[in-house]
Amino acid sequence: MSLPPGFLDELRNRVSISSIVGRKVIWDMRKSNQAKGDFWAPCPFHQEKTASFHVDDRKGFYYCFGCHAKGDALTFLRESENMSFMEAVELMAREAGLPMPERDPRAAEKADRLSELAEVTEAAVRFFRMQLNTSAAAGARDYLKGRALAQSALDRFEIGFAPDARQALWSALTGAGIAGDKIIEAGLCAKPDDGSAPYDRMRGRIIYPIRDGRGRCIGFGGRALSATARAKYLNSPETPLFDKGRALYNLGPARSACGKGQPLIVAEGYMDVIALVEAGFEGAVAPLGTAITEDQLRLMWRVAPEPIIALDGDTAGLRAGFRLIDLALPLLGPEQSLRFCLLPEKMDPDDILRQGGPAAMGKLIEEAVPLVQLLWRRETEGQVFDSPERRAALDKRLRMALSKIADPGLRGHYTDEIKRLRAEFLRPPARGFTPRGARNAAPVKPLTATRSTRLASAPDDAIAEAMREELIVATLICHPALLPEFEGDLERLTCRDPALSQLCAALLAGDRPDGAQADALLSLPHVAIAPPVRGADPDLARLCLRDEFAKHFARGGVEAELREVVEDLDDLADESVTYRLARATAARNESERSRLSDSTDLGEDRAALSNELQRLIESEIWVKRKK
Incomplete structure (x- = not known):
């Protein structure tokens, strides 16, 4: 959307930069001079104790003499809150009391309709939250207690409960004066083909509200408590608000955390994200029950240049990572890539945190491998290359994979790294005496005592x-x-x-x-x-x-x-x-x-x-x- 000339200047004139920055910092009043619009504080973009962050209210700019961050109020909102440009403009416009410029009538009508649907989903959030405290939700509370979720986590993620009744939500929302067509359009209830009364889509499930980057509730995820349920997890259907291939769970809070330096960690499910956030890894998100899509990948790169994909330590998790390689290769660039955190077998992030705590998870995240190494593992794992034909087939597969990389410079670096890995993998064993009958024995690793000898460390x-x-x-x-x-x-x-x-x-x-x-x-x-x-x-x-x-x-x-x-x-x-x-x-x-x-x-x-x-x-x- 284009903005008319002078609109941004009017925004900056109406909203002082000190009022925007002041929400994130504590002013050093001994150094600041409010009368002259001169403010000083410790920088919010890097860790420091001295007040080296300067805000000039009259000129509308900030500058840090430590990390050299600089910009205006819009820049500060984008950097500190990880907002897009238009989101920052809309926020300042609301504070200034300025209406956003007129848009296309049909677009405005659509936006109004989406706002109405968001109000319906917010009402559903409140209903599900209240139901979690009822006697019917005893099983749900026991499950959440068994997952070691404190009340603060339940409140933070607005976890609720859908009663196992056909029209509990429908009756509550219509009784509050919400039109039935809006309830159905928001994906909360479904209308049978036989014309009978609509029924609730989520029944007998723990409810996880799904919000977009702007904080609007766009849909829900539900976990069944009954072992006989047709689906363990169920998401809202596609609606004007909700497209599960374009959304990520916990996107908004994760974006803010990544703007403060936290890594973006992509886990598999809701409980993994909640466990990671509670352990201090606040930049955690999850796709919504499906393989990562191209739109979700681009959304991740808007948040962080190198997301860390935390794969479950099982065959399915590894296969998901292998599929993601083919999706990501054509989209890679010098400033957007992926790393993969390979978890132990049959374990997910929640299991790691339960057994080893944040330190164990942090170590695995630090050891995350670049995409090129997982590509090499996919093409070589479990295979034997004891003939020229098999090695030629490996080379062909690798060439085909690397040809998908659009950026020529990056493709060249990938080619060099693959050549290095291939040379190490196919290098013949070191020449030396091999005892009779030990030709196929595993190579003996040098002892620490041997590596530390004078001869081993000799430069000449x-x-x-x-x-x-x-x-x-x-x-x-x-x-x-x-x-x-x-x-x-x-x-x-x-x-x-x-x-x-x-x-x-x-x-x-x-x-x-x-x-x-x-x-x-x-x-x-x-x-x-x-x-x-x-x-x-x-x-x-x-x-x-x-x-x-x-x-x-x-x-x-x-x-x-x-x-x-x-x-x-x-x-x-x-x-x-x-x-x-x-x-x-x-x-x-x-x-x-x-x-x-x-x-x-x-x-x-x-x-x-x-x-x-x-x-x-x-x-x-x-x-x-x-x-």
């Missing part, structure tokens, strides 16, 4: 080389008879740890190291489990020492050769550089060939490591040349 080769030095010294401490054979090698050993150097000096001096330093060395995990340290076989210890000394000196030689080549690069011909690097690499490869094992796998691993070293050397030379 430095830690591994330091561990080699520790093993050499520990072996000589445990096998002092081998010291004369390796005395020359020990003199050349370059230790990174000063404490280890002191132990080497003691060994060369002919003393057997003992005390705290030696004990600390021998207690290191990688030393304590090493065979040459634990065992008494001098031949094994001799073989290990030769191997470790050779690796140590070869690695040191490569590092020294690299330093010299880089330093002398400007004076060397390319052939000389190549020769020296090749010689150093060959020496290092020879030393890495363990005397303890000549297995093909280890040889391939060492060759890969040597190639990596060669690339490192060449990159160092290239950097030097660039300089």
